[in-house]
Amino acid sequence: MATIQNFLHRNVRARIATLLALPLAWLLVIYIGSLFALFITSIWKIDTFTSKVIREFTLQNFIDVFTDRAYFNVTVRTLIVAISVTLICALIAIPMAFFMARIAKPKSRPVLIALVLTPLWASYLVKIYAWRTMFYPESGFLQWLISPIGGTSPGFGMIAVIIGLTYLWLPYMVLPIYAGMEKLPSSVLDASSDLGAKPGRTFFGVVLPITWPAIIAGSVFTFSLSMGDYITVQILGGTFQMLGNVVYQNFSLNLPFAAAVALIPVIIMMIYLGSVRKTGALDNL
């Protein structure tokens, strides 16, 4: 024991290696290994009668994914939903976080944060289920709410999916932005107003640029989580479909093809992560 401690004490590299060995092995073997295997499977064939994977090389799955108009449309629809959800979350979360971190009295801040956090602990399915009862076409709460002013509830479909996903991922957007705004030194804001900037100018010229990495960090969650979702789409979407649904429907019958489709969100996410890395957002995750 003592000799091991001595050795680790003198050797920084050995120390790092000891700490990292197990967690790194888990992630590399199980996670990256699986992702790699998924990629390999996507360039294999399938026996169309038995649905068994045949280990022979083919690019057909990718050709199918990228040439069929239907899959292109699903990808575009998925992107529209993911971008809408991210934007709406940001629009609600930025003022909320600003209010909680800067306007509310310091005493009431923990309470407000707890109020935002509580639904994060409520079950995913429960929340979507709650919106299903809201959106129920004829007897739902929204119908009851809107009908007196002559409207009708949108029912199940893309709008319901966007609202449901916004609801699910809103806390993931509020929390990093709140953390970012709370760290903002008051002196910076005072300096801005001393130099004659009106609150609006201070907000857009000082607060927003400084908290930008936190906003991007939030968007990584809302964007990624929306893009891969298929259960909310099943519960709230009616006939509406996203990439996740295509993967889910194909995965028992044609795994290589499902694997090829599943790589679309991976590629989009990689591009997104790569393009925001420089903002320092990933340290805020």
Place this chain on the structure above:
Amino acid sequence: MKLSRTARAALLGTMIFGFTFIYLPLALVVINSFNTNKSFAWPPTGFTTIWWSKAAANDGIRDAVMRSVITALIATSIALILGSLAAAAISRYEFFGRDAISLLFVLPIALPGIVTGIALNNVFTNFFGKLTFFTIVIGHATFCIVVVFNNVAARYRRLGMNLQEASMDLGASRFTTFRLVTFPLIRSALVAGGLLAFGLSFDEIIVTTFTAGAGQTTLPIWIFQNLFRPNQAPIVNVVAAALILISILPIYLSQRLTADK
């Protein structure tokens, strides 16, 4: 920061809208669990507790809750060990490839769950035989590691190395330093990360759908299976209401923890 009246009112308005948006649907679920109407037509037709007693007597639910709790406990334990080890290395030392490795540790939550799910499913079914209970645990532990890692790494970054160095300069061994200095300092981050990991695992459905062996019904899978059965709707609703009420507990716990600081 000084704000005009209208700006203040607008911000307050967004707060109120935000909180209504967050709580209205949850409140409806709880109210509907006492609704006599089976299809939850609004407004409720009458008050009853029959759905609650029916749900309490349901064996399927009890079985699913047990499985979910055990899964979450094992996955959280694995995540606590592996996540804090990784955090200790990545946030305290500079070394070659550190950025790439720290990106690797956030990847399981940065990539969509369905990708993790189908990737693990592919490996377990096509290369290692079949799905079991433990394949669920492995899937859950993989994303739970990230949560613990994030919490503990943030704590280490804030602490710096000064206290540990002081302890060792005063003659404490590495192990003693960990036991008496480092561990007490990161304990609340471990608890927070562990709670979050437990919550995530307990609630997870997407990865679970792809990694659960035959008959391995966790609570979210039970809810999903029964969601579209009109007969079961009131009981599913009671489970949902119960989960909402229980979810107040971890919030209370984490509030207490942060209040200690």
